[in-house]
């Protein structure tokens with residue numbers, strides 16, 4: 001089993017990896033994305049799976065063809081800029097390896113089984129995370145999704161068409177979703193909770209509510225050498241105060257707030273900028289705490305923008321309510337994944353996932369695989385080889401049980 005995983009992993013690892021940073025740049029519908037989708041299609045077909053692309057560009061590799069009450073597992077292959085190797089791919093590769101492990105055990109699922117790859121999970125190119133599953137479940141309208149643009153102004157519709165898909169057909173897909181009896185996503189843990197335990201695998205209890213907001217500070221471009229301080233409308237100043245306010249608000253509410261993306265125009269050393277566009281990512285253990293953080297940041301940004309004669313416009317780009325995974329399923333999976341060591345630990349997460357979007361529509365669970373440093377969304381993200389293999393074994397046990405796998409009839 002470990003050889004199967006390792007071979008798959010080695011095939012995928014070089015694709016979309018940046019030569020100097022060592023991080024991954026796999027952006028939806030771009031060249032690296034095309035390569036990883038082709039890699040998946042070939043790897044799934046080599047295992048006798050029937051690969052289909054749904055209306056929204058998600059890939060489904062069926063064991064025995066589509067059917068009702070299906071057991072579905074998978075994750076994503078896109079990345080954040082200079083992301084790590086495991087966030088997403090670990091779930092996809094583990095799923096393929098688990099399918100092969102069931103075969104090795106001589107088992108055949110009695111329920112249909114599918115391995116999925118969901119598009120634009122990170123939202124790195126078009127701004128809205130989990131876009132593939134949001135479209136599938138109808139959590140975003142096709143009109144809004146089609147018009148989303150990347151940094152170059154390319155729309156989702158145009159990018160999808162460029163990859164040979166028909167953007168006219170995107171949108172909620174109740175027929176396909178109706179086939180899913182249960183969804184399980186295996187994912188690298190993006191924190192250090194499991195690192196403090198003896199368990200290589202844990203089970204998710206909930207995903208914190210979270211959202212993304214864009215803040216546009218518009219000032220007046222001018223000469224850095226001749227404009228008196230008193231005469232400036234410098235948008236960097238309220239931006240800087242907003243960054244600090246976000247940190248303070250997160251701290252005060254036991255929450256998380258990050259401004260990790262910023263664009264300064266015109267971005268010249270000797271020019272006062274005309275505009276700063278920044279993105280706030282906020283997450284909290286409760287909806288109330290999240291609202292408190294965002295309200296505090298918004299108030300601080302407005303106050304500071306007014307002080308500096310800068311205009312401020314804010315936009316909600318995405319909003320994800322708290323998700324509690326199916327409790328009965330979670331407890332059952334904790335027992336299956338924990339094996340002889342007893343039930344796997346149950347933990348919440350601040351990270352969004354396709355599983356959290358799908359949880360609104362179907363019984364859903366998540367398995368987390370131990371991350372020794374907790375690092376994620378960075379090239380140094382890591383999972384020990386033994387833990388990768390433990391993840392595959394746990395997923396295979398879970399799939400065997402959920403899909404009612406039984407010894408295959410001799411041909």
Ligand SMILES: [Zn+2]
Nearest residue numbers: 087088121187
């Ligand atoms: Zn992920």
